[in-house]
Amino acid sequence: MVLKKLLSSTREIPATGEMPAHVAIIMDGNGRWARKRLMPRVAGHKRGLEAVREIVRTCIERGIRHLTLFAFSSENWRRPEDEVSFLMNLFLRALEDEIARLHKNRIRFRVIGDLTRFDPRIRQLIADAETLTANNDQLTLSIAANYGGRWDILNAMSAMLAANPGKREGFSEADLAPHLALADAPEPDLFIRTGGEERVSNFLLWQLAYTEFYFTDILWPEFDTAAFEVALKSYSQRERRFGRTSEQLQPAAAEEAR
């Protein structure tokens, strides 16, 4: 049932397995990677794109169906103008150069975030890429650009009110959830942040309610398949209880309790 899939995990216990269905990553540490090599910060962003390619490939190999990457936050406009414009150019070139390959690999490409602030050329490329890849089913790659978790919730709230003219109260999570970014994906099972910081930085605030967190000091340009495997291993050893007791999760006990 479509609606059931949209319910938040605070309302429904999702089916989970050894391998996450949805991985969300804050790709942090590009600047420090470059600085360590006495290179300009932007060299780290360029190198970071290579890490993206590798992790996308690994997701496909491991059968992960959804990958969401934080590429540019709504707060990143505060960076020096030349770094912001380098990042915009890198994004533009990546859109031009990578989409055909993504499509060939049956990847569905999407961008989440407030796109109104982007250059019209970038917006057009995004729209074209989303249309081209809309029916692909190997992996859904969502890039968060000018994204903020608070923006997402507010935006969903406005859309929910618009969809319910005249209604002012009595809304539920199920009314809001379909209007959030990533509404058609399961909520992230695994959240990874590279670069050593242990914070959410206004990423998917609503959607991470029951996600497993994994932090690593590895800087994003060095986050390769081997490092990703370590994160996946850590995930596979977690016990996800969603509010229940550990005993309730044991099949025998669950059978007895029935």
Ligand code: IPE
């Ligand atoms: C993450 O790396 C990429 C973006 C935010 C675009 P940083 O640029 O934040 O790298 P550090 O944290 O300064 O090392």
Ligand code: IPE
């Ligand atoms: C978060 O990284 C955003 C992205 C990776 C795109 P930042 O490096 O901007 O986060 P803060 O400011 O250190 O929290």
Ligand code: MG
């Ligand atoms: Mg950073």
